Every structure is written in structure tokens, then in C-alpha cells.
Amino acid sequence: MPRTTPFHERTAALMQSYAWKEWAGYAAPCNYDAHSEREYFAIRRSAGLIDVTPLYKYEVTGPDAARFLARLWTRDITKLKPGRVAYGCMCDGDGMVLDDGTVACLAPERYRMTSSEAWLGWFEQHRRGFDVQIEDSTDRIAALALQGPLSREVLRNVVDADLDSLRFFGLAACHLAGAEGWITRTGYTGDLGYELWVPNADAITLYDAILEAGAEHGVQPIGLDALDVTRIEAGFVLQGIDYVSSRSCLIDARRSTPEDSGLGWTVNLEREGWIGREALLRERENGPKWNLVGLELDWAEIEDLHAEYELPPHLAPCACREAVPVYLASGKQVGQATSSTWSPTLKRSLALAQVHRRHTSIGTKLQVEHTVEFERRRVTATVVDRPFFDPPRKTSTPNFPPKTPA
Structure with missing residues (x-):
């Protein structure tokens, strides 16, 4: 029996289709109406609100937190500064992809990682020699994604972060509808968008505040069907569909490998000391x-x-x-x-x-x-070329306009 997210009281009341699916052990809406068309166009024309709580979340802290994550990830997390988020993947010893996700630097020696699957056991296997603490925070942190061209305008009345200065893949600690939490300039739609992270107890208050602020802008609750269309337009891969975790493969x-999976751009083979590098160096000799x-x-x-x-x-x-x-x-x-x-x-x-x-x-x-x-x-x-859909607004930041050629 799937569990319910902290937003379920609201999402269930808004559901007309009763089309649910299981996502990482949680009940998640497929679409709120009989068809997802209205939800899709909310993302592309105004803004859509998506419950992304089922993402696995891990808090990694301690003096060696950055080195530990850099050992597991294809990205060099030691170079990730506070207030920034990095997207990448993890590989096994054969250089085969385990999962993709993000790592956010909340503060010095404090990181939050998201993934599609549970990896606490994998972390424990590799933590020896690192002064680091690892907590699975999936069940205590609620997460929403607000995606679409009007998402910034909607959130101006909800969060106290400087949205005009928050860059693409940036992060800020802030108050969200009065609750302490974080906002990240990230998403899975290839559009302008944000992800919001608060304690479970503040979930309903945040959800209500966003829908109230977004009423005049046409904000709609969004299910996984509309999200799936937008992520394909954006050229984003989905674990279990576009590639299979090497942990789950029967043959x-x-x-x-990352190159096979469309994740090769996240790999830096010149950096030493991360799991899978040696195998991927051998692959580079022959090409993927x-x-x-x-x-x-x-x-x-x-x-x-x-x-x-x-x-x-x-x-x-x-x-x-x-x-x-x-x-x-x-x-x-x-x-x-x-x-x-x-x-x-x-x-x-x-x-x-x-x-x-x-x-x-x-x-x-x-x-x-x-x-x-x-x-x-x-x-x-x-x-x-991939992505198919890549609007300038996705990365635009009002206080940091793109430089014009001299």
C-alpha cells in the first residue's frame, strides 16, 4: 500500500481522475483531470505545481562530506560552493550508471543529495575512512516543484529569497510561506522553475500559499503524465526507462555507462579517485x-x-x-x-x-x-539535437542579464 505525502490532503481533494501511481513507495497523481493537456500547458504557459516529495533525500554532513560525495559522484563536489547545486550520476566499479540526481551545498560541510532510488546502504559501504554523517531525510522533508514561465512571479509573494538574483542551479535558505526551508533553481521540465523544500509540518501551509498566489496566474496542480511530456521535450533521461540502474539489471x-545513458557530459575523467573512473578510462580508448x-x-x-x-x-x-x-x-x-x-x-x-x-x-x-x-x-x-525544447527563460536571471557581444 503506497504511503501518502504531506501534501496528500490537498492533492487528493483536487483530483478528478483518481489516477494514482506508485512512486518510490508513495502515491503520486498521474493527472488531476481526465486528460493531462491542461496541466501540460500550465507548465509551458503559466506555472504548474508538482509534488516531488518521493525523491529520495539524504543529508550528508561532516568535515569529509565533500570528499565523500566526490568519491561517489562523477562531479567534483569538493568544488561545489554553498548556495549551488550540481547534477550528476553515480557509477559502480565497472563504470556502469547506478543513478542520477543532484547534490546541493546547503552550507560548508553540509550537503543534500537527491536520487531516484534508495542508496543509504551503498553510502554505508563506502563511508569507511571518511568523517561524515549520513541521514535519510526522505520522510521528513516535503518537496514541491513550481515550473513554468510565471513561476518566478508567483513565488515573489510566497518566499523571501531574492529571486531576481537566484541563478540557474542556485540555492537559498529562506522563509517559504513563513516556514524555514530552501529554494533551488532546479526542475525536470526544461523551463524556468524552482523546487521548494520544507519540513513536513509546513507542507500544507506552503501548498495553499502557492495556489493562492498563483490563482491570478493560472497555476495548476500537475501530475506525472504532464511532467513526463515536458521532461522528454527537455531531453532529460529517466532512470528505469531511458537507462536501467546497474544494480537492477538482470543481464x-x-x-x-554515462555516455550510453546521455550522461557523459557529467563525467570528468581527468579527476582522480571516484568510483568507476578506471573502467571509464578504458572505455574512452575504444569509445562508447x-x-x-x-x-x-x-x-x-x-x-x-x-x-x-x-x-x-x-x-x-x-x-x-x-x-x-x-x-x-x-x-x-x-x-x-x-x-x-x-x-x-x-x-x-x-x-x-x-x-x-x-x-x-x-x-x-x-x-x-x-x-x-x-x-x-x-x-x-x-x-x-537534444534538448528539443530549451527556452532562454530557463536560465535567465533578471539581475544578471546575458552579456551581449562586443
Whole structure:
């Protein structure tokens, strides 16, 4: 039986669909109405409020906290300054990805880590020799994400942080609807957005304050279906879908390196002393076998394919998480599309795919399996740049405008 988050009293009352799913042991809304369209457009046009409490959260403190995290993560946490957040991943000794997430430096010798899965046991295995304390704070800290172009304006009446100076991947300790907590300039939608962290006891007060402040701006509560579409548009990978944690893989072929998983940019092989580095150095000599790429499916072909069955093209009400094969024109399989969606903003059919590295150049024509009336067919897909959606507002900071060329 899934547990309820500290916001459940409000989210359950707002639910019309009663469509729930289990997320890390918690009950999480899929969509509040019969369809997630209104929630999606709230994120892209105004702001959407998402309960992200189920994220695993760990407080890592002590004189060796930074060194300890730098040992586990692909990012050099020793260089992370107070008030900053870093995104990265953890690898096992074979250089295979365990999980991705964030590390926030709350203060000197005090960090908070988020992840998709539970890793307390893994931390305990590797803490020997480090003067560090580790606490699983998942069940005592409530978390909300407010995402969308109007999120900054909505929060001006809720938090006392200097939002005009809070940079992308920045963090500030502040009061949120009167409660002590933190705000981070982070999110999973590829848009302007923030994540808010407060003790459980203050969760309902914060939720009510945001909805009240956002009423005139069209703020909507958001479920996981709309979030899934936006994260694909943003090109963000999802653990368990676009890659599988090496801890959970039943066969070696399912394990992925950071490069295979679209996380290679978080890796610095010149830095020594972190788990998985030696294996990834060996991989670099031969190059990765796979790359995670963006694909755009040929919509005209999809229309023609459905017309053969006297059907209109089907726009799924939510993103697809079922992997489908990717082929060359010759029929040889060279990968799999792991996440796909129709983008209501871009008006394009998009997918994230793991493809053999020899076929990942921008503009490469591939074919993706597409099923119509239970018959497996194929449509052309082109390798395109990822992210698909990347608006300037995502990283904009009013008090620090982008520099104009001289």
C-alpha cells in the first residue's frame, strides 16, 4: 500500500481522475483531470505545481562530506560552493550508471543529495575512512516543484529569497510561506522553475500559499503524465526507462555507462579517485558503444500509415515509456527508442533513443517501429539535437542579464 505525502490532503481533494501511481513507495497523481493537456500547458504557459516529495533525500554532513560525495559522484563536489547545486550520476566499479540526481551545498560541510532510488546502504559501504554523517531525510522533508514561465512571479509573494538574483542551479535558505526551508533553481521540465523544500509540518501551509498566489496566474496542480511530456521535450533521461540502474539489471547487456545513458557530459575523467573512473578510462580508448540521441519521427509518414487503415493518426494522451526497436533502412536493428511523445508546443513527434554510436550523427535517417491496429510497421526518424525544447527563460536571471557581444 503506497504511503501518502504531506501534501496528500490537498492533492487528493483536487483530483478528478483518481489516477494514482506508485512512486518510490508513495502515491503520486498521474493527472488531476481526465486528460493531462491542461496541466501540460500550465507548465509551458503559466506555472504548474508538482509534488516531488518521493525523491529520495539524504543529508550528508561532516568535515569529509565533500570528499565523500566526490568519491561517489562523477562531479567534483569538493568544488561545489554553498548556495549551488550540481547534477550528476553515480557509477559502480565497472563504470556502469547506478543513478542520477543532484547534490546541493546547503552550507560548508553540509550537503543534500537527491536520487531516484534508495542508496543509504551503498553510502554505508563506502563511508569507511571518511568523517561524515549520513541521514535519510526522505520522510521528513516535503518537496514541491513550481515550473513554468510565471513561476518566478508567483513565488515573489510566497518566499523571501531574492529571486531576481537566484541563478540557474542556485540555492537559498529562506522563509517559504513563513516556514524555514530552501529554494533551488532546479526542475525536470526544461523551463524556468524552482523546487521548494520544507519540513513536513509546513507542507500544507506552503501548498495553499502557492495556489493562492498563483490563482491570478493560472497555476495548476500537475501530475506525472504532464511532467513526463515536458521532461522528454527537455531531453532529460529517466532512470528505469531511458537507462536501467546497474544494480537492477538482470543481464550485462542492460547496463549502461554515462555516455550510453546521455550522461557523459557529467563525467570528468581527468579527476582522480571516484568510483568507476578506471573502467571509464578504458572505455574512452575504444569509445562508447551506444549514445543517447534525440529522434524526430516523420509525421507525414505517420499520417499516411494510419490512412492505410482508414484511421486518423493517434495522439497518445501521455508519453510512451515502452521501448521500441530502431532500425537502419536495411532492417538491421541498431538501438531502441526508450521514451517518446507528441510535443504539443513544438508540434513534433519526438523520442529519446539509445542508438549504436556509428549511427548517431545529426541528420542520420533511421526507422522506428510504429504499431497500427496491432500490426508492426516502421516510420522514418531523423537524429536531431537534444534538448528539443530549451527556452532562454530557463536560465535567465533578471539581475544578471546575458552579456551581449562586443
